[in-house]
Amino acid sequence: MRMRNKYRKPTTLRCNAGSRCSMSAVVWSLVGCLLILHLYSIVHHKDGVGEEFQMRMSHHPQFHELQKVEEVNIQIPPPRGKRSPRAGKRRPRRTTTLIDEFLDENSQLRHIFFPDKKTSIGPLKDQGNDSYYYQPGRIWLDTEGNPIQAHGGGILYDEKTRTHYWYGEYKDGPTYHAHKKGAARVDIIGVGCYSSMDLWAWKDEGIVLAAEENDETHDLHKSNVLERPKVIYNEKTRKYVMWMHIDDTNYTKASVGTAISDYPTGPFEYLHSQRPHGFDSRDMTIFKDDDGVAYLIYSSEDNSELHIGPLTEDYLNVTSNARRILVGQHREAPALFKYQGTYYMITSGCTGWAPNEALAHAAESIMGPWETMGNPCIGGNKMFRLANFFAQSTFVLPLPGFPGSFIFMADRWNPADLRDSRYVWLPLIVGGPADQPLEYNFGFPVWSRVSIYWHRKWRLPQGWSGLK
Template identity: 85%
Template sequence: MEIERGVKMRMRNKYRKPTTFHCNAGSRCSLSVAVWSLVGFLLFLHLYTLVGQNGGKGGELQLRRSHLHPLFWELEEVEEENIQIPPPRGKRSPRAAKRRPKRPTTLIDEFLDENSQLRHVFFPGMQTALDPRKASGNESFYYHPARIWLDTEGNPIQAHGGGILFDEMSRTYYWYGEYKDGPTYHAHKKGAARVDIIGVGCYSSKDLWRWKNEGLVLLAEETNETHDLHKSNVLERPKVIYNDRTGKYVMWMHIDDANYTKASVGIAISDYPTGPFTYLRSQRPHGCDSRDMTIFKDDDGTAYIIYSSEDNSELHIGPLTEDYLDATRFVRRILVGQHREAPALFKHQGTYYMITSGCTGWAPNEALAHAAESIMGPWETMGNPCIGGNKVFRYTTFFAQSTFVIPLPGFPGSFIFMADRWNPADLRDSRYVWLPLIVGGPADQPLEYNFGFPVWSRVSIYWHRKWKLPSTLVG
C-alpha cells in the first residue's frame, strides 16, 4: 500500500507566492512596505467579500448566475419549511409527567419515530405518489422529493443506495440500486435494521423521469449459505461503469455479513447494461476494510474506487486496473479522522468534488462537500452544501443520505443530487430525494492554504418540494 505523506504541505507551498523581492541596488524596496501592501490587499478582498455577502441576495445570485445556464436560474429560489412538532396525544398521566424527557422532542426524533403524527410529512402516502403514467401537462417531469416514485408499470421503484450509468451507445440512462422489497427485521437484538438480499434492480429511462423496470440484473443466492450473495448477507450501494476497452459493464458493490464484519467489495460483470451480471468474487481492496463505497470513471477512462475504511474513520481512494476488475496497489487515505461515508463524486471544469455524510447508521446527518485539484488528493472540506428547507433540514441533508451525483449533458455546472431518505422501520419504503446541485460562485468557507481563498467554486444543493428539469433536456 502506498500512502501519500506531506501532501498538504506541498499543496500549501504550491499556492504561496515567492517571498524574494527583486530590487535594484539603489532602490528603497522595504520588506515592511511589501508586507503592509499585502495586508492592505487582503483587507480589501475581505471588505469586498463582506460587501458581496451583505449587499443583498440579488448581488450574490447574479454572481452565481454567471456560471449557470439561464434555464437553471429559477432553481436557486429555495423554499423554506416550517414544520411544527405536535403535542403528545392525550393527557399525560401523573406518573408519566414525573418522567419528563431531559430534552425537548426534535424533528429528528419525530422522523425516527414510526408512530409519529408527522409520519406523512416525511413519508407521504400512496395518494401523492409520482406516477409518470398519469402525469400530464404542467405536472410532467416534476420531481417530488420523498414521495413514492412509481415506474412505468405503476410499481414503486426499488433502487436504493443506487447510481446512474448513461450508456452512450443507446443514449439511455440506467439506474441500479438495492432491491429492498422484503420485510425489515433485526438479525439479533443489537443488530441494525435489515432486509434479506433479493438482488440489484435496474431501471432504464431516456429522460431521467420515466423509468422502466428492467428486472433484477444480479440475483441473491437462495441455498448456498457460504456465498457472498446469500440472502442472509448484505449487498449495498451497487454502481456500474462501462469499460470501453473490454466492452464490459462492471458492477462494484459493498458486500458484508449480517454483523458488518466482512467489510468487503464485490465485483460482477455483464455484456449488457440490463444484465444478467455474473458475480466474480469479493475482496478487501488494498487489504483494508471497506463499507460504504462508490466508483468513479474519469474523463481519460481511468476508474477509481472510493470507500470508507478503518472502522469508517477515513476514506480510501485508488485507481482500478484497466479491466476495472481489481484495485491497483496505489491508494491514498483522505479525510482522515473525519468519520465520513456515502461518498458521491463528480467533476466540473477539471476540479473533483465529493459529497459525503456522517456515520450515524440509518439516522440522517449533515452532508459535507469536499474538493480537490487531483482525484488522489489532497481533499479539502468546503462545508455543508444544503440550502433551503430550515436549519434542521440543512443539518440532516433534507433527512436523506448521499448516494450519487448525475451530470446533466449540455448544462455545465448543473447536476442532480441523488440521496436516499431511509425508513429504518420499513426499509423497502425508503424514499428518493433528487434535488438540483449547482457548482458556481465563491466557495462557502475559506481553506487552510492560499491565504484562505480557495481556487474552486461552491457546491449548492437546493431544497424544493417540487422542481423540474429544463424542457430542452427532457424533450
C-alpha cells in the same frame, strides 16, 4: 481572504548594511512572485468561466427558479401517546427535534417525511401539470405502476443504447433485525435495474444480479448484505462492470464485490469480493474520469476515513496505488463528480439510518488533498439543512448541455420499513464563492461553491435532452 498556512515556514531575506542580497535569494523571490501570479491567473480564469456560466444561467428562467430559496415551516406537535422505541432511545429528556419526529414511526408528522401512496408520482398516473416534476420523498412509480426499488444506487448513461440505467438495492422484502442489537435489514434480493430516456419515467428491467438462495458460503447469500451498487462501462473490454459493498449480517466482512455483464440490463456474473488494499471497506462508490481511468472510493478504518485509488485497466481489481483522505472526519456515502477540472464530493456523517449533516469537499487532483467546503444544503429550514433534507447521498448525475448543473441523488431511509425508503432528487449547482478557505494551501480556493437547493417539486430545464 488570506489565511496563514500552518505547514509553510516563514521565509526571510537577510541583507547586511551596504551589501547586496545574494543572487539565490533574488532568484527565489522572483520564483515566488511568478508562482503567486500563476495562482492568481488560475483563480481569475476559473472565476471568469464561472461568471460567464452564471450570466447564462441568470437569463434562463428555470435555472432562476431552481436557485430560489424555498423555506419550510414545520411546527413540532406536543407529545401524544407512546413514542416508538426507536425514537425513545434518542435522549428523551432533551427538547424534541425534527430528527426525533422523523425516526418516530408513530409521529404526527410522519406524512411529511413519508407521504402516502395517494400522493405518489409516476408515468401511469394523471399528473396534470405535475408531469415530469420531481417531488422528493413521495413514492415514485415505474412504468408498470410499482414503487421503484433502486436504493443506494447510481446511474449509467449507455452510449450504445442512448439510455440511462439506474441500478440500486432491490429491497422489496420484510424489514427485520437479525439479533437484538443488529441493524434493521432486508434479506438480499438483488440489484434492480431501471431504464429511462428522460430520467423521470423508468422502466423496470428486472433483477440484474440476483441473490444466492441455497449456498450459505456465497457472498450473495440472502442472509448477507449487498449495498450501494454502481456500474461503469469499460470500452476496452466491452464489459459492464458492477462494484458493490459486500458484508455479512454483523457488518464484519467489510468488503467490496465485483460483477460483469455484456449488456447493461444483465444478467451480471458475480466474480469475487475483497478487502481493497487490505483495508475494511463499507460505504463505497465508483468514479470514472474523463481519461477512462476508474477509481474506487470507500469508507475505511471503522468509517473514520476514506480511501481512494485507481482500478486496473479492466476495472475488475484495485491497483496498489491508494490514498487516505478526510482522515479522522468519519464520513461515508461518498458521491463524486467533476466540473471544470475540479473534483467534488458529497459525503454524510456516520449515524446509521438516522439523517445527519452533508458536507461538500473539493480537490484539484482526485488523489487529494481534499478540502472540506462546508454544508451544501440551501433552503428548507435549519434542521432540513442539518439533516441533508432527511436523506443520504448516493450519486451525483451531470446534466448534459447545462454546465455546472447536476442532479443530487439521495435516499431517505425508512428503518421501520426499508422497502418504503424514498428518493430525494434535488438540483445541484456549482457556482459562486466557496464557503471556507483552504486548509492546506494558500488562503483562497480555486473552485466554486456547491449548492443543493430544496424544492417540494421541481423539473429539469426545458430544452434539456437525455441524449448526450
